[in-house]
Amino acid sequence: MGELKTLIFLGCTKSGSSKDAIEAAKQLGFYNILFTNRKSFLERRGAFPHVDKMILVNLDNRDAILAKLDKLQSNGADIRAIVSFMDSYVSLAANLGEQLGLPTQSGEAIDLVQNKIAFRESLQDTQYSVPFQIIHDDSEDTALDLNLPVVVKSPRSTGSKDVLLATSHGDFRKHVEYLQTKYPDHEILVEEYIIGQQYLAEVLVHDGIPHVVAIVEQSITLDERFIVTGYCVLPTLPSGLMDQVQEMVNTVRELIGMQVGAFHVEFKVSQRGCKIIEVNPRISGAAMNRMISYAFGINLVKETIRSLFGEKPDLMRQKENFVYTQYVTAKQCGVLTKATGKVQAMRVPFVQEVFIIQRKNAILSTPFSMGHRYAYVIAAADSAREAKTAAMQAAARIHFHIRLAKYDGSRKMGKR
Known part of the structure; x- marks a missing residue:
């Protein structure tokens, strides 16, 4: 193992972009070590053929991870980078990489984006902002200052778990009470609900330049939560809309200061132009990498890894499918x-x-x-x-x- 260039992955799912990234790293010649907190993965070792070594570790314990890394290096592992393609660990991977002097995505940019309130505040002077208010954890004043309908969310939410639509003041009070009970020491973010088609822009930043790799139209199923049940990768957009998206992406990159790494922007196209719903500092999970591959022949997770090591990513489309x-x-x-x-x-x-x-x-x-x-x-x-x-x-x-x-x-x- 000491002679092999090693990539450490923090976390992985059973399928999707994070697992695709491990396969891509193998294609690039890396020896892949997966740090996981899921014991079931070790029991189903055969389901991860591109993982060379799997280590069970508490991914919420930074010291435990550092101890495992130190042991690997003591045994001669040539660790080239620490990466994660999961929302829960992408910041940790970047911060550990910076601590150990390894190539990494921009840690400060990741941290800003994952702090939903700080990022929303940084956006408020741009044309892409939506009206919002913050309900502080120590405040008894929970009056609604926005026009209904609104979206009530926890800044800690991932995967739509704590993102709730309120169409009445009763809904609003109920959602606020629910989130205050679930997260008693955290603020609540309330945003005006934007009418319009929702899209997703997948972006790769290389040398400080953001490249829009794909635009995806989303179909939302709205019951108790906002669940994306359909994605359509679009080879083309009207030129005016594409220009707006590129300007929006440039603005996001400048605000967060990302120099290298991936992010995706969820946005709606309303009568007032593009409005940002959320930004996440990674490629979308689930099947997004495979969708882009079927659409354009681009392996985005592979190019993200190449970019991390200073290689110019190959984002040339080999084909164009819907x-x-x-x-x-x-x-x-x-x-x-x-x-x-x-x-x-x-x-x-x-x-x-x-x-x-x-x-x-x-x-x-x-x-x-x-x-x-x-x-x-x-x-x-x-x-x-x-x-x-x-x-x-x-x-x-x-x-x-x-x-x-x-x-x-x-x-x-x-x-x-």
Whole structure:
């Protein structure tokens, strides 16, 4: 191991961009070591063929991670970088890399973006800002200062878990009370709900220059939470809109000061132009890397790693397809006994990939976070209509066979 250039990964999911990154690193010739806090991953070692060594460690304990790194280096490991493609650990990876003098993404930029209130305040003098207010943790004044409807969120939220729509003052008070109970020592962010189509811009920054790699139209299912169930990668946009997106991305990069690394911007196109909903300092998770690959032939996680080491990323499109990804959620809560329809779904024309995320005996829930999406279908075609139709037809063939749970404990706190 001492003669091999080693990449340390903090955290990984069973599928998606973080796992794709490990495969990409192997293609680039790295010896991959995965630090994970999931014991089940060690028990299912064969599911991670591109991980050369897997180490169980508490990823919330910085000292424990440093001790593991020190031991590896003492044993001759040539650690070239510490990376993460997960929201929970991308900041930690950057900060550890800076501490050890390794190539890394811009740590301060990551920290600013992940502090949703600080980032929202930094945006407020730009044309991309939305009206907002902050309810402080020590304040008894919870009056709404914005026009309804509004979005009430915890600055700690990820995956839509604590992002709630309020269409009435009653909703607003209920959501604030819920978040104050769940996070008693934290502020609450309230934003005006913007009417308009929602998009996602995937961006890679190299040498301080932001490159818009893909624009993705999002389809939102709104019940108790905002759940993205459909993504359409668009090869082209009207020139005027593309210019606005590029200007918006340039503004974000300047505000956060990122010199190298990936980020994505969720935004809406309203009558007042592009309005930023959220920015995250990484490529989107789930199947985003694969969508971009099917659309343009670009492996974004691979180019992100290359950029980290000073190599100019190859972002030239090899092809241009419309790609639509449809996610499948459960209609009821319970224990998964089996999932059927994958073979039939793959037979639908234009379908490129069908993936069942959960295994037998997993506990499924009706969706109240992005983590409650249990399968996806990716289709690629010459038009958005063909790709979407194929993905939705294929997704309709996937069925989760569920043994009903005695009660729905997962919904107790979050129900509106």
